[in-house]
Amino acid sequence: MSSTITVRVPAKVNVQLAVGGRRADGFHGLASVFFAVGLYDEVTVTPADRLTVSVAGPDAAAVPADRSNLAARAAVLLGARYGITPQVHLHIDKGIPVAGGMAGGSADAAAALVGCDALWGTGADPAVLAELAAELGSDVPFGLLGGVALGEGRGEVLSPVPTGGSFHWVFAVADGGLSTPAVYGECDRLRDLDGGSADTDLPVPAADPVLLEALRTGDATALGAALSNDLQPAALSLRPALAATLRAGADAGAIGTLVSGSGPTCAFLAKDAASAAALATTLTASGTCRTALPAAGPVPGATVLD
Ligand code: C5P
Structure with missing residues (x-):
């Protein structure tokens, strides 16, 4: 098992974003066609005494470098599922615009799930990762999947969409x-x-x-x-x-x-x-x-x- 894991995760654009009515839980029903594009964040997970976060990149100052970061919450959630104390440092190298409508924060959470799973050797089933991802945010499951996918529900119920070419x-x-x-x-x-x-x-x-x-x-x-x-x-x-x-x-x-x-x-x-x-x-x-x-x-x- 490696002592440092780096995960690369893409941004998304919604090629269709059809927004339905506001639901009782405050979310909106969607038909969202997510499309993953080659603008990336990289999240590096390293063993540490306690859970810490650092952020690099042009907009780093706009990203919380503490446990409120969605990537840190992802590490906590995965750890809780498998009885592991999340003693990791998460370094986020941001290439995705911050608060830009490209799901950069959600991407980091997806990367943290994958990175911690690899570091801890938890071998989480993809369905478990998808369930934890949906708990973290509507766009996080797509960060795991990539490609092109239709998101229904509040965007978290995904089905892959076939595409021909780039x-x-x-x-x-x-x-x-x-x-x-x-x-x-x-x-x-x-x-x-x-x-x-x-x-x-x-x-x-x-x-x-x-x-x-x-x-x-x-x-x-x-x-x-x-x-x-x-x-x-x-x-x-x-x-x-x-x-x-x-x-x-x-x-x-x-x-x-x-x-x-x-x-x-x-x-x-x-x-x-x-x-x-x-x-x-x-x-x-x-x-x-x-x-x-x-x-x-x-x-x-x-x-x-x-
Ligand atoms: O799921 P996520 O935490 O990313 O959503 C952020 C906010 O976006 C929600 O609190 C809600 O205000 C809005 N949202 C929504 N309907 C969705 C997805 C998000 O109203 N399907």
């Missing part, structure tokens, strides 16, 4: 994050204003067959046309400047544009790797985002590095 993305990273609960709350407020009700009058969300077919056949143009995010109006309402970012990407030739999850990161689909590189350069120079990063996918979920 898709090329650019992610425009904003200055500062958005709070996921605040964006869901704004979505409810806008729906109530609209004369409906955020709790009732809403259809049960379902995956879009046109989008699933575009993924299956690897048709980037069709995927670009089918992208949708019910949280986008709420993210734009809370951060109106994102409209200029989306417009800059569309003007620069993106074949699909949307806010990633609850935002504020904006996602742009390109037709190939060269177009994505050029689009990233144009967006970075546009002054409508802090930086723009190209990334391809789908990629696997949390993986132990050699």
Whole structure:
């Protein structure tokens, strides 16, 4: 058994995020098509006297480096399941935008589950890891799985979605994050204003067959046309400047544009790797985002590095 384990875990973009009514538990019913992209965090797990956390990367100061970090909570939860005191140091090297709508915190929790399982030799069944992941957060099970998957329930009930080939993305990273609960709350407020009700009058969300077919056949143009995010109006309402970012990407030739999850990161689909590189350069120079990063996918979920 190795004394240090490093786990690499990807960010996600929701190529479809259909948000249904608010449930009695406060969560929203979803049909969420998660897509794992090659922007990564790395979580290194090392034996220690007690549970400690450190964070590196450009946005490290915005991430809690204590037991409130979701990765630390993951180590505690896995330890409790197997009767192990979580005496580990978790070092998180962040490449995923923080509070950016790309599930970076959830990714770190998934990586901590996988890393502690490997370090402790618990050999947890994937179903047990998925159950613990769902307890930690709606997006954590997808961090374990990766690829492309439909998330139902509050996003934690996953079924893999077949895809044909790679898709090329650019992610425009904003200055500062958005709070996921605040964006869901704004979505409810806008729906109530609209004369409906955020709790009732809403259809049960379902995956879009046109989008699933575009993924299956690897048709980037069709995927670009089918992208949708019910949280986008709420993210734009809370951060109106994102409209200029989306417009800059569309003007620069993106074949699909949307806010990633609850935002504020904006996602742009390109037709190939060269177009994505050029689009990233144009967006970075546009002054409508802090930086723009190209990334391809789908990629696997949390993986132990050699
Ligand atoms: O599951 P997670 O802790 O990541 O969710 C963060 C917040 O996002 C929840 O507290 C809730 O406000 C909102 N949310 C929701 N419906 C979902 C997922 C998240 O309302 N399906």
